[in-house]
Each structure stands twice: as structure tokens, then as C-alpha cells.
Amino acid sequence: LLLAGGGRIDADLVVVGIGAVPNSELARAAGLMIDNGIAVDERLCTSDPDILAAGDCCSFPLSHYGGRRVRLEAWRNAQDQGARAAANLICAGEHIASVPWFWSDQYELTLQISGLAEGTAATVRRDLEEGAFILFHLDGEGRLIAASGIGPGNAVARDIRLAEMLIAAGAKPDPQALASPDIRLKKLLAA
Template sequence: IGGGFIGLELAATARKLGAEVGVIEGLPRILSRGVPKEIAAIVDERHRREGVKILCGARIATIGHQGDGANILLADGGSIAADLLVVGIGATPNTELAEAAGLAVEDGIAVDETLRTSDPDIFAAGDCCSFPLSHYHGRRVRLEAWRNAQEQGTLVAANLMGAAKLVASVPWFWSDQYELTLQIAGLADDAAVTVRRDLSDDAFILFHLDGEGRLIAASAIGPGNAVARDIRLAEMLIATGSRPDPAALASPETKLKKLLGV
């Protein structure tokens, strides 16, 4: 249950191991959180080609035991029997300790740009905290990704020693499913313009710009490491607040390094 990264990665792995797999998603499409529909459609098609049954827009009425397995009754009256049921529908941060300590909580433990909580002697890092992103006008976010947790842990350690470093990294996510790798840098929610650059016959990158022409995110998909280099360069462009020419972004002949000035 759940057509996000966790559910789909598990579906791909289970299918490669020979299991019959079904994915139940309540929203109209899979990967609706932060993944452009063009890329989500490719992932959807790849799973279906592999034999995964994907049911979108489905509402679950009840879940019950059926022998050693489970039976899922859908709101429309249909039912699905399964030997094993895995629910991957999102994460809720554990904030009970923070609340008991009187710390401010806002979709997670609220911290400032140094990851300091409302108590100056307490810091928080990783999936449990929400923090302001300078690249997005101080927008407060909570990121559930390993690199974010790793980088924030290092930053907190430095700040506990008095470094006063600020959160400056660009959000980055990735997922491997079958031979495909999906990578996203930045947050595309406020994009006004999206430009596509084809990297090869089976790989492309989407550049997302805001209303002022600033590059705020990039989304890409392709086999293996086909998109890794371009996403890394896009991440650097986002970090510098670049306003590249959309025509240059769309043209494979224009090197992204040139847009960085290196």
C-alpha cells in the first residue's frame, strides 16, 4: 500500500525475486509527492511492463486477516488477497520528547538555520526536524532522505563546537527501480516554467524555474548513472541562485558547466 519511493522500490525488488506484486495508491497517480508526472509515467509503465499491478485512486475500507495472509477490502466493493502486506504511506516525526521538553514543534522539531531548537542549548537533525531553506526564501521543510540526515548530523556536531554554520545544501533525492535511476535536486513546487533536455534516447532531465527565471529544481530519469552528472551540475546551479537561459538549458549542445562559469 503506497505508491511512493518506498512502496515502488519494494515492489521492484519483490518482482525481481519472482513475487506477484500489486501496488495500491490512493491518489490519481504514483509518485505524486515531488516527482513530475512525466517521470512518474515512465516509472508506472516500467512497473506494469514487469507485471506489477498498479491500482491508483483506490480507497481502502478495511484490512483483515485471511488465513496466514491479508485481505484488503476496497471502498468500491472490490477485494485483494495477499500473502504479505506492506504499508508505506508516509512518515510521522517522533516529537514526543521534544514536546515534553517544551520545544517548538512545526511539522517536526522546529529549528533555525543552524539547526538550533527553541531552546538555545538543544539542536535537532535529520528526519525529525523542520528547518528553513535559504534557497527557497526561508521556506520551512522536513526532509526524509539519508543524505540530509548525514549532512545535518555533521553540521550539528560542528555547531555544538561553536562553528555557527548554516544549512546551505540543496535537497536531493534518488531512487533505483529495475535498471532506472530517478534523481531530483531542489523543490519544484513553485515552478513557473519547466524545460526538458534530452540526454540520450532513454534519459532526460527537466529543469524547473520560478517566475523570476531562477532555477529551483531539476528532475531526471535514465538507466544506471546516465543522469547523475547533469543532476549534480544542476544542483550546483540551484545553490548559486542561477538564472540560466531556458534555451541553453534545453540544448544538449550547451554544457551545464559553461552555465556555471567553470
């Protein structure tokens, strides 16, 4: 590879992840506000309160992250937002309150991530059976903001789901409890 600065990198294989560009041309032509996609509020309303947007094409504020505006390219987000937008069209007034969640199968391993790790001040590792593990990401105040785990099959699924619930609750779990596979996350959630 020849780099823009003149450097060179020898490689046998290159994997390039360039992201995705949201299709917002129609929204832009309609005069709607664009901010890394169609900008919506917590009820999925665009800058025109009579027009809602949902899914991969829109960016929205996440209350669990101080109102930070994000755009999520995941099927669960699109499904949840589609249902919420439909409810809001009939004046339900439902707000976006979900925690981001992603998964990917990589050969015999499954990767699951809950939350957004940006702003991590400390990371705690919990080792599970079969070589699986979870990394819990805490902010500077000790609040759990994300969890990422990898293992065979569904080895991390239950704990990632419980971590998602802890994130939604704004929990500040004891790091030693997070690290210990003997302490169930459900117990931390109940506390």
C-alpha cells in the same frame, strides 16, 4: 476502493504512500517547538538554544526557497545535518545551505531530484542518450529551483549535480541552453 464521498474505484493493485511521521514526542515533552517535526533554525538550534536537532525528525528553513520550512527524509540530509550540528555544538555557527537531493533506483532506471519543484512556472526538458532526460523547473523569475531526471545507471547523475550547483547559486539560466544537450551545464555554471 470505497471513497469517503461514496465513490468507488475498481483496481487490481493499489500503492499507498502516506509519508512518515517524525518522532518528536520527547522534544514535545521537553517543551520544544514542534512544526512538522522538531523546529530548528538555520544553525539547527531548537527553541532551546542549548538543544540541537538534525535529520529526519526536524524541520528547518531553506534559504534557497525564501526560508520555507521543510523536513527532508533522505540520508544525505541526515548526514550533512549531523556533521553541521556537531560543528555547531563547538560554536562553529554553520548554517544550513544545502539544496535538497534525492535518488531512487527503480528497476534498471535511476531517478535523481535536486531542489524543490513547488512554485514551478515553467519546465524545460533536456533529452540525453539512452532514453534518459532531465526536467528543469524554473520559477516565475526564471530562477532554476529544481531538476529531476531519470535514466539507466548514472545517465543523469552529473547533470543533476551541476543543476544542484546552479540552484545553490540562484542561477537564471537561458531555457534554450537548458534544453540543449550540446550545451554543458558546467558552462552555464561558469557564467
